[in-house]
Structures are given as structure tokens and as C-alpha cells.
Amino acid sequence: MGIININKVTYEYIRRDEENNVEGITTAVDGVSLAVEPGEFIAILGHNGSGKSTLAKHINAILYPSEGSVVVDGMDTREDEKLLEIRQTAGMVFQNPDNQIIGQVVEEDVGFGPENMGVPTKEIWERVEESLKAVGMYEYRAFSPNKLSGGRKQRVSIASVIAMHPKCIILDEPTAMLDPQGRHEVIRAIRALNDVEKITMILITHYMEEVIYADRVFVMDRGKVAMSGTPKEIFSRVSELKELRLGVPQVTELAYELKRAGVPLPDGILSRKELTEALCRVFGK
Amino acid sequence: MLRDITIGQYYAADSVIHRLDPRTKLLATLAYLVSLFLFDFPGVYVLAAFFLALVVILSKVPFGYMVKGLKPVLFLLLFTVLMNMLFTKGEVLWSYWKITITKEGVMQAFYMAVRLILLILGSNVMTLTTTPTRLTNAIEAVMRPLKVIRVPVHEIAMMMSIALRFIPILLDETDKIMKAQQARGADFESGNFIQRARSMVPILVPLFISAFRRANDLAMAMEARCYHGGRGRTQMKPLRYALRDWLAYAVVLLYLAGMAVIGRRIFW
Amino acid sequence: MKLIADHLVYEYNRGTNQVVRALDDVSFVIHSGELLGLIGHTGSGKSTLVQHLNALLKPDSGSIYYDGADVFEKTYDRKTLRARVGLVFQYPEHQLFEETVFQEVCFGPHNMGLAQEQVDELAYEAIRRVGLPEEIADQSPFDLSGGQKRRVAIASVLAMKPEILVLDEPTAGLDPRGRDELLSMIVELRRKEGISVVLVSHSMEDVAEYVDRIIVMDKGRIRYDDTPKAVFAQYRALEEMGLAAPQVTYILQDLKAAGIDVNAEGTTLREAKETILAAYARLRGSGK
Numbered sequence: 001m002g003i004i005n006i007n008k009v010t011y012e013y014i015r016r017d018e019e020n021n022v023e024g025i026t027t028a029v030d031g032v033s034l035a036v037e038p039g040e041f042i043a044i045l046g047h048n049g050s051g052k053s054t055l056a057k058h059i060n061a062i063l064y065p066s067e068g069s070v071v072v073d074g075m076d077t078r079e080d081e082k083l084l085e086i087r088q089t090a091g092m093v094f095q096n097p098d099n100q101i102i103g104q105v106v107e108e109d110v111g112f113g114p115e116n117m118g119v120p121t122k123e124i125w126e127r128v129e130e131s132l133k134a135v136g137m138y139e140y141r142a143f144s145p146n147k148l149s150g151g152r153k154q155r156v157s158i159a160s161v162i163a164m165h166p167k168c169i170i171l172d173e174p175t176a177m178l179d180p181q182g183r184h185e186v187i188r189a190i191r192a193l194n195d196v197e198k199i200t201m202i203l204i205t206h207y208m209e210e211v212i213y214a215d216r217v218f219v220m221d222r223g224k225v226a227m228s229g230t231p232k233e234i235f236s237r238v239s240e241l242k243e244l245r246l247g248v249p250q251v252t253e254l255a256y257e258l259k260r261a262g263v264p265l266p267d268g269i270l271s272r273k274e275l276t277e278a279l280c281r282v283f284g285k
Numbered sequence: 286m287l288r289d290i291t292i293g294q295y296y297a298a299d300s301v302i303h304r305l306d307p308r309t310k311l312l313a314t315l316a317y318l319v320s321l322f323l324f325d326f327p328g329v330y331v332l333a334a335f336f337l338a339l340v341v342i343l344s345k346v347p348f349g350y351m352v353k354g355l356k357p358v359l360f361l362l363l364f365t366v367l368m369n370m371l372f373t374k375g376e377v378l379w380s381y382w383k384i385t386i387t388k389e390g391v392m393q394a395f396y397m398a399v400r401l402i403l404l405i406l407g408s409n410v411m412t413l414t415t416t417p418t419r420l421t422n423a424i425e426a427v428m429r430p431l432k433v434i435r436v437p438v439h440e441i442a443m444m445m446s447i448a449l450r451f452i453p454i455l456l457d458e459t460d461k462i463m464k465a466q467q468a469r470g471a472d473f474e475s476g477n478f479i480q481r482a483r484s485m486v487p488i489l490v491p492l493f494i495s496a497f498r499r500a501n502d503l504a505m506a507m508e509a510r511c512y513h514g515g516r517g518r519t520q521m522k523p524l525r526y527a528l529r530d531w532l533a534y535a536v537v538l539l540y541l542a543g544m545a546v547i548g549r550r551i552f553w
Numbered sequence: 554m555k556l557i558a559d560h561l562v563y564e565y566n567r568g569t570n571q572v573v574r575a576l577d578d579v580s581f582v583i584h585s586g587e588l589l590g591l592i593g594h595t596g597s598g599k600s601t602l603v604q605h606l607n608a609l610l611k612p613d614s615g616s617i618y619y620d621g622a623d624v625f626e627k628t629y630d631r632k633t634l635r636a637r638v639g640l641v642f643q644y645p646e647h648q649l650f651e652e653t654v655f656q657e658v659c660f661g662p663h664n665m666g667l668a669q670e671q672v673d674e675l676a677y678e679a680i681r682r683v684g685l686p687e688e689i690a691d692q693s694p695f696d697l698s699g700g701q702k703r704r705v706a707i708a709s710v711l712a713m714k715p716e717i718l719v720l721d722e723p724t725a726g727l728d729p730r731g732r733d734e735l736l737s738m739i740v741e742l743r744r745k746e747g748i749s750v751v752l753v754s755h756s757m758e759d760v761a762e763y764v765d766r767i768i769v770m771d772k773g774r775i776r777y778d779d780t781p782k783a784v785f786a787q788y789r790a791l792e793e794m795g796l797a798a799p800q801v802t803y804i805l806q807d808l809k810a811a812g813i814d815v816n817a818e819g820t821t822l823r824e825a826k827e828t829i830l831a832a833y834a835r836l837r838g839s840g841k
Contacts, residue, residue, distance in 0.1 A: 047728040048699055060509050084511050092509040099502035102510075104418050104450050111521035113510040124521045146453050149595065160510065176726050179595045179755050181795055206728040245730035250758055250800040250822060257826050263833050272800060276807040279829070283813050283836060464609050465648040468640040469709055470632055470664030487660070490650035494695075 002035035003168055003200050004059055004090065008068035009033070011054055011223075028054040030223035031068070038167065039198045041191070043211035043231075046220035047245035052204050055220070056172045059202065060092040073167060088117060091161030095173040097153035098145075106148075106156050107132070107141040113164040124163075131163040132156075134197065135189045151182025155189050162193065168200035169193070175207060183207065208235075209249045212270040219244060236268035251275050296413040301529065302344035303414045307423035309530040313537045314411045320541055321400050321407075324548030330399050332547060336540050337407055346413050354409040355402065362401055369394035417449040419522075426524055439515030447503070455496060462491050554716045554749070556583040556606065556638065560615035563601055567613070575601040576612065577773035583717060583751065588743055590760040590781070591753045593770030594795035599753050600643075602770065603719050606751070607631075607638040636665050639715030643722045645706030646699065654680065654697070654705050655690040661713040679712035680705075684738050700731040704738075711742075718742070719751040724759070736763060761785060761799045761820035769796070785820045801825035 011029040014022055029051045036042050046052040057063040058070045061077040073089045075082040091113075094100045103109030107128050114124045132138040135155040145153055154174050161169055171190065175183040187210050194201045203210065211217050217234045219227040221244045227234055234241070238248050238256045248256070255269035255278070264282060269275045302310070321333060341351060355362070375389030412420070425442035432438050463473065466487045473484050563576040575598045583589060583606075593599045604610040605617060608624050608631045617624045624634050642648065651657035658676040667675070680690055683704040689697070694705050703723070711718070720739065724732040740763055743750045754760050760767060760781065767784045769777040771794040777784045785791070788798035788806075799820050805828065809817040814835070816828040 047730060062505055062509065084513065087509055087511050092506075094502060094506055094509075096499075096502055098454055099499045100506035102447065102450065102503070102507060104416075104446065108418060108521060112507075112512075115519055115521055116511040116513065118517045118519050120519060121521060121523055124519065128521070145450075164510065180797070181594065208729070242730075245728055247729035247733075251804065254801055254804065254822055254825055254829075257822070258829060258833075261826070261830055263830070272803055272807065275804055276811065279808060279813065280811050282833070283811075285811050285813060461642065462648055464604065465642045465645065466660075467609055468607055468635055468642065469648075469661040470635055470713060471660075472632065472664065487648075487650050491648050494650075495647060 003038045003073055004034075004036040004202070005071040006032055006034045006055070006058070006068070007071070009055070009058060009065040009070060010067040011051075011058065011063060012066045027223055029058070029065075032220075032223070032225055033068075034218060034225065034228075036168070036200060036202065038200055039194070040216065041194045041201045041214045042203070043214035043217045044202065044204045044220060045206060045208070045211055045217060045234075045246060046204075047206060050220040050244075051223040052220045053172050054223075056092070056170050056202070056204050059090050059168075059170050061086050062092075084117070088113075088164050089166055090168045090170060091164055091166035093154070093157050093161055093169060093171045093174050095176050097150045097157065097177060100157050101145040101153060101160075104144060105141075106137065106143050106145060109145065109156060110141075110160045110163045113160055117164060127163040127165070131159040134162055134193060135159045149182060150178045151185040154178065154182065154186045158186070158189055158193070162197075162199070166199065168202065170202045170204070172204045173206070174203075175205060175210065183210070187213070206246065208247055208252075212249065219246070221245075231270055232268035234268075235270060295416050296346045296350060298345045298414075300343060300345040300414070302340060302410065304527075304529065305414075305533055306524055306526050306530045307415050307419040308426050308524060309526070309533050310411050310415055311420070311423045311427055313533060314408055316537055316541060317407045318404055320544050321403055324544055325396075326548050327396070328547045329544050330396070330403070332540070332543055333403055334399075337403060337410070340410055341406075344410055344414050346410070351406060351409055351413070354413075355405055358401075358405055362398060365401060366394045366398050369397050418446060421446045421449070422520075422522070422524055439518075451499065454499075455492070458495055459488065459492055462488050462495075554585045554620060554637075556717060556749075557618040558582075558602075558605065558615070559618060561602070561605055561612045561617070562614045563605065563610060563612050574773050576605070579615070579770075579773070579775055581768060581775060581778055583749055585716075586743070586747045586749055587766060588740070588750045588752065588764045590764035590767040591751055591770065592755070592757070592760055592767060592796060597770040597794070598773040599770050600721060601773075603640060603721055603751065603753060606717070606719055607635045607640045609635075609640070632665070636661070636713035637715055638717045638719065639710040639713055641707050641710050641718070641720045641723060643725055645710075645723075646694075646702035649694045649702060649706060652693060653691050654685075654694050657694050657705055658690075658709045658712050661709050665713060675712045675714065676708075679708040682711055682742060683708040684734075700727055700735070703727070703735070715748065717749040717751065719753075721753045722755060723752070724754070724756070732759075739763075757785070757797055758799045761802075762822075769794070781820050782818050786818065805829075 009029055009032050010027065012025050012027045015024050015026055017023050032055060044052045054063065058065060058077065059072060061083055064078060070077045072086045075086050077086055101109050102112050110128045110131050111124050114127050129138065132141055135158050137152060137155050137159055140148065140152065145156060175186050178186065190201055190203060191213055193199050203214065205211065212231045214231055217229065217231050218225050219234065226244055227237065227240065235248050235252045238253065241248055251272050252269055255265050255275050259265045265278050269278060341348065370386055370390045371384065373387055373390035373393045375387035377385055378388050378391065379386045421442050425438055428436065428438045471484060471487055558579055558581050561576045561579040565573040565575055579602060591599050601610065605612060611625055619634060619637065622629060624631060649657055651660065655676055658679050659672050662672040662675045677687065680687060685701065685704050694702055697705065724735055727735060736759060739750060742748060752764060764781060767777065767779065767781055768775055769784060776794065777787065785798040785802050788802060791797060801822055802820050805815050805817040805819050805825055808815050813832055815832050819825045819828055
């Protein structure tokens with residue numbers, strides 16, 4: 001039994017015009033099934049409007065499926081009395097760094113989750129310290145969030161979730177509003193937490209470079225899972241990805257183009273080092 | 286620019302006053318403000334001013350910084366003084382056309398000015414030495430008895446603290462939207478009152494949309510972190526009285542007694 | 554048309570003990586019809602700089618000359634300047650406020666005091682220029698997709714017929730296809746209409762692909778003002794500023810270091826592909 005089981009989930013909502021008449025029904029998620037094992041690093045890719053964020057919000061019981069079910073660590077998200085436990089087990093980090101920090105000081109924000117859970121004061125302080133250290137933000141604990149860069153704000157948000165001791169963290173486009181350095185910081189923090197703390201990570205993004213570290217990648221399109229596999233498998237299907245409004249990292253694209261032009265290279269090259277080494281072999285260097 | 290406005294301007298320093306429990310400061314400030322209006326005899330203001338001066342010195346906040354807080358209310362101050370001077374009846378000191386100034390008016394104006402200045406400085410000491418968060422905590426704690434009559438104390442405090450968190454963000458945003466509209470040729474400075482009011486629409490609409498979007502996001506983020514109101518909630522930074530707080534209460538009581546003695550001796 | 558920035562200095566928090574020098578003696582020229590890339594780490598002064606170009610911010614010293622006239626002269630018509638130098642802010646869709654797309658796009662030309670027929674004409678033209686269908690004109694901008702909203706916002710600046718279009722990270726938050734489509738649209742505009750474009754970007758790959766010249770800002774100063782090839786050849790110095798070269802440049806450098814005969818100056822995918830394939834052809838030709 002995986003930590004997260006999404007079983008044939010469909011999510012529909014009714015579109016209404018200004019007079020509240022029904023205009024139609026939009027199916028944002030369409031019969032998606034996927035299971036995540038504890039400790040995995042999963043990436044969900046998709047263009048804007050592909051349904052990836054809607055799916056993510058189901059795992060944290062912010063949205064409920066119209067059909068099918070979502071089970072988090074054995075708890076169905078529809079069980080009302082389990083709501084807090086579900087949200088504590090599967091924490092969530094959102095896109096906008098400014099709109100999810102509640103505290104006026106970094107440490108108070110990290111303490112917010114544990115306060116809601118009724119954790120005793122002394123333990124809150126311990127959790128805040130360990131969480132901020134885990135994302136390398138401990139020295140900023142007394143800062144106002146307004147004085148931090150985007151990447152640091154997102155690391156605080158991750159720490160705030162970790163302080164609730166979740167088994168799984170869902171990150172809904174956490175890097176979409178950041179500059180390259182901020183993106184790098186956040187991805188590094190996510191990878192470290194997955195490696196060291198074995199926290200299951202579900203990363204939703206449209207930046208292709210960020211998914212090469214994932215164990216498995218799901219590509220969503222029009223509410224359905226269009227492709228799934230390891231990053232290598234996914235990135236060897238360059239033309240399919242382009243049809244889904246996505247690109248591939250420049251390295252992968254270069255390798256793909258070279259291969260098409262007749263250079264004998266393996267499929268799904270993901271990193272600069274891999275490509276250089278493969279080319280060196282071709283050239284016998 | 287807009288971002289220069291600071292709300293609840295906290296002055297970081299390490300002083301006895303800074304270290305006091307925010308509840309102590311809140312209640313003491315309230316007591317002080319009330320004391321300014323309970324007694325009418327001039328002598329009490331000497332004591333009140335002396336007491337305030339002592340607190341200011343202890344707080345280590347520079348006096349100049351303190352006085353800055355008077356600037357925004359200067360207009361109100363002058364207005365009050367003027368009204369009192371012009372519309373108090375009594376022994377005429379000076380008269381010209383329809384304007385009459387009486388002895389009582391001058392006295393009244395003087396007392397009002399002194400009261401207002403002490404009132405503003407007094408509350409400034411509190412905001413300058415207490416972070417907004419701690420102040421919010423204090424308000425929540427002091428209002429807690431009102432829960433009995435179903436006042437949503439926790440919710441009010443949470444709203445205040447979220448407002449404090451988002452005011453700088455929204456001010457920044459206003460600045461950005463204004464500039465973006467100016468880049469599209471908008472003009473906020475010229476024209477008559479109605480034109481100017483209308484020119485605010487391109488700022489206010491995006492600002493409201495943004496505020497709602499933020500509120501929506503924030504509500505979701507809070508729920509995702511198990512927020513479910515004040516029930517069963519623990520506190521990371523609970524308020525605890527120390528010895529210095531009890532001493533502070535004693536000093537405030539002494540001050541109030543002093544005010545009562547001076548005020549009474551003359552009137553009764 | 555020519556814009557000259559002459560020794561600009563701008564400081565935040567003047568008169569306090571936390572002065573930040575956002576622009577430190579910045580001088581450069583924007584020529585007619587060129588596509589200029591502006592790159593720099595967050596906080597390097599790029600955003601402050603672009604707000605000087607249309608006189609939204611006034612420098613503490615130095616000035617901007619547009620067609621030879623000092624735009625910070627007392628009598629200079631800065632409102633007209635803002636039509637000539639169109640500035641599109643980051644996430645420009647956040648400034649939309651009108652009931653219909655058409656009205657939204659009319660806002661700029663209307664502010665310039667033009668006659669209604671002229672405004673209408675400019676608005677329809679602008680909607681077309683950003684590649685939106687005309688039927689969209691009567692819809693509410695708030696019902697559109699993110700990418701479409703952004704085009705509406707750009708159209709509302711284009712409707713003022715700027716000679717220079719300045720875009721602060723126009724592709725932020727768009728998905729890869731949306732990003733490519735928007736950048737192609739901008740390149741087309743410049744190619745067809747000859748307007749100058751200043752593109753502020755965090756993506757070195759995009760900058761390498763599209764621009765003629767790059768200005769690199771670091772700590773309020775201009776560190777480089779040169780062609781993409783020349784700038785990205787300094788990739789080590791760029792890294793010290795928190796920037797980087799495009800990925801392909803690194804690969805070509807690595808290959809060259811490994812003794813493969815490639816031209817390591819390439820900065821775009823096409824160039825990298827060509828030089829590697831040429832080397833491969835030589836390898837095959839030599840019969841190894």
C-alpha cells in the first residue's frame with residue numbers, strides 16, 4: 001500500500017456566467033490513478049491548465065474528487081474526522097511566496113502549523129529549530145519575511161510544513177515565481193529532504209530542468225496522465241513532449257537533435273556531464 | 286513614497302520597558318490614558334508629564350523619535366486648540382468682529398493640547414517598545430474574558446496580525462500598480478476632484494483583485510497547515526508575567542493614587 | 554530615434570542610514586530597431602533602470618536623453634515620453650481593470666488625449682499585433698487564460714505606438730510553449746515594425762537565442778555591454794555575479810577541453826549542433 005493512492009479521480013466543476021446560469025461543466029481532472037510509495041520523489045509536469053494543480057489540491061483535502069477517491073496513508077480524504085490528520089501527513093507548499101507566510105517573523109511562521117496541531121510550547125521551539133536548520137534558514141529565524149528573497153521565502157514555507165512532521169510534501173509550482181538562483185535553492189532543499197529525511201516529495205512544475213532528479217515523472221494533459229516513467233524515459237520522447245506544450249532541457253534537446261542527425265548517442269540524456277561523456281566516447285577521446 | 290509609511294513603528298532596543306509583558310504595557314497605557322481625562326486640575330498634568338518622562342527615559346527610545354509621532358496629528362491638535370479657544374464662553378480677553386477669545390477658552394485649549402500630547406506620546410511609548418505581534422497577543426489575552434459573551438477574540442486577533450503582515454505587501458503593490466498605469470499614460474495629479482477620483486479606478490480595481498487573490502491563497506495555505514480556529518491551539522510564545530510586571534503594575538497604581546490625591550485635594 | 558542614458562545614479566532610502574545605491578554611474582545607448590537584452594541577478598538594479606527609461610523614476614544625478622532632449626527638464630512632456638517608451642512591467646496582467654479587452658487596450662491611447670476614432674483604430678490594431686483574435690475584444694479580460702491576459706496587457710502598451718518597447722521578464726510564470734510563443738511574437742513585432750525592444754530576462758538561453766546585444770548589470774553597475782557571444786565567453790565572471798552562460802556554451806567548452814575540435818563560442822542550440830556535427834563529419838571523413 002503506497003502512502004498516496006489516487007484511484008480514478010475525476011474532478012468536475014460547473015462554470016457559471018454572471019447571472020449564475022450554468023454555462024457548462026469543466027473536467028479539470030479526468031480519471032487519474034496513481035500511487036506513490038513512501039520516500040519517493042515524484043514530479044508532475046504539465047502546461048498551464050493541464051489539471052496538475054487541481055490534482056495536487058486533492059491530496060491535501062482542499063478539493064474533493066467528484067468521482068473516485070484519494071487515500072493518504074490509509075485515510076480517505078472524504079473522512080471529515082481525519083481532515084487534520086490528513087493535512088498533517090501530506091503538507092502542502094504553494095506557488096506564491098508572499099501569500100502563504102502567515103507569521104510576521106520567520107520563526108513564528110514555522111511555529112504556526114504546530115500551534116494549530118496543539119503541540120506543547122517547548123516542543124514547538126524544538127520543531128521550529130530543526131525545521132529551519134533542515135532548509136538552511138535558521139540564521140534568518142528572527143527576520144521579517146518581507147525582507148527575504150523569493151527563494152528564501154519558499155524555503156521558509158517548506159520549513160513551516162516540515163515542522164508539522166509530514167510523511168509527504170506536495171509542492172504546487174513552488175518555483176514558478178522565482179529567479180534561477182531561488183529555483184536552485186528550493187530544488188536543492190527539496191532533494192536534500194527527500195534524501196536525508198526520506199520525506200516523500202510530489203513536485204508540480206513546468207520547469208523541465210527540475211524533474212531530472214525525480215524517481216518518476218507524470219506528464220499531465222487535459223486532466224489525464226499523458227505520459228509516465230523515469231526522467232530518462234520521458235525525456236527520450238522529445239517530440240511528444242513538445243506536442244504537450246512542454247520543452248526539454250537544452251542539453252536533452254541538443255542530444256536529441258544530434259542523434260537525429262546521425263550521431264550515435266544514447267536516449268534521454270539529462271545532464272551536461274552525460275552528454276559530454278557520451279560525445280567523448282563517440283569521438284574516441 | 287508609500288513604502289515610507291510604517292505602521293506600529295517598533296523601535297528595537299533593549300530596555301526594561303521593552304521587556305515588559307505586552308499585557309502590562311497595554312493595561313498600563315489604558316490606565317494612563319483614562320487618568321488624563323478623569324481629573325481636571327492643572328496640577329495633575331505635571332505628575333502625568335513627569336511619569337511619562339520617566340517611562341520614556343527608561344525605554345531608551347530617543348526623545349526626537351518619540352516626538353516624530355506627533356507630526357501626523359499636528360493638524361488635529363491645532364484644530365482642537367482653535368475650537369476650544371473660539372467656542373468656550375466666559376470672561377472675554379480679546380474680541381474682534383465675531384471672534385471672541387475668553388480666559389476659560391485659553392485655559393481649556395491649553396489643557397486639551399497638553400492632554401492630547403500626553404495621550405499620543407503615551408500610546409507611542411507602547412507601540413514603539415512592543416512588536417505588533419506581541420501587541421496582538423496582548424489584545425487577545427486581555428480580551429479573553431469577552432469570549433463568554435461570544436466575542437470572537439481569537440479571530441479578531443488573527444485578523445489584526447494578518448493585516449499587519451500584509452500591509453507592507455499591499456503598499457508595495459499599490460506602488461507597482463500606480464507605476465504600471467502611469468506607464469500607460471495615466472495621470473493621477475491633474476484635474477478636478479471628480480477627475481482625480483475617477484483616475485483612482487485603474488489603481489483600486491487591480492488592487493482589490495490582488496487583495497482578494499491573496500486572501501484566497503492565504504486562507505488555503507492556513508487550512509493546509511491545519512488551522513481550524515482557536516480551539517485546541519497551543520502557543521509558541523505564550524505570555525508569562527515576570528516580577529518586573531508586578532512591579533510595573535504597582536508603579537502604575539501608585540501613579541493613579543497620586544493623580545487622585547492631587548486631583549481631589551483641590552476639588553473636594 | 555535614439556535613447557541615451559547618461560551617468561545615471563539612483564539611491565533608495567536617501568537621508569537614512571540604509572542607503573542603497575541601485576544605479577551607480579550607468580551609461581548606455583539604445584539604437585533604433587535593436588533588440589537589447591538586459592540581464593542581472595535579482596537586486597542588480599535592472600528593474601530600477603527600466604523605470605528610468607520612461608521617467609517613472611528620476612535619477613539623483615545623470616539624465617536620459619530621448620532624441621537629443623533631456624527628459625528630466627522641467628518642461629519636457631513626460632506623458633508623451635511614456636507613449637514613446639512603452640514599459641511592460643513584470644506580471645503585467647495584474648494591472649488590468651477594465652470591463653472588456655477593448656476598453657483595456659484603449660486606456661493608453663485614451664490617456665494620450667487622442668480622438669475616439671483614432672483610439673479605436675489603435676486598439677484594434679494592437680489586439681491584432683499581439684496575435685489575439687478580434688472576437689476577444691468584447692470579452693472581459695478576467696475570463697482569459699494567463700497567457701492571453703498577458704498579451705492584452707502588452708497590447709495596451711503597444712496601442713500607444715511606442716518606438717521602444719521595454720519588457721520586464723515578459724515570460725515569467727508561462728509554460729514552455731507559452732514562453733516560446735510570446736518571445737516569437739516580440740521578435741516578429743520588431744522584425745516587421747522596426748521598433749526597438751529591451752528584454753529583461755533571467756533565461757540565458759532565451760537571451761542568447763533572440764537578442765543582438767546584452768547589457769549585464771551587477772550591483773547597480775553595467776559590467777558588460779556587448780554581443781551575446783562576447784558576453785557569454787566571460788561565463789566565469791558571470792557566475793561570480795550569480796549568472797551563467799547558456800547550457801550549450803558549457804557543453805562546447807567541456808568538449809573543447811576534452812580535445813574535440815569544436816567552436817566553443819556558440820551560445821545557441823543551432824550553433825552548438827552545427828559545430829558538433831561539423832566535427833563529427835570531419836571524424837567520419839578521416840576514416841576513424
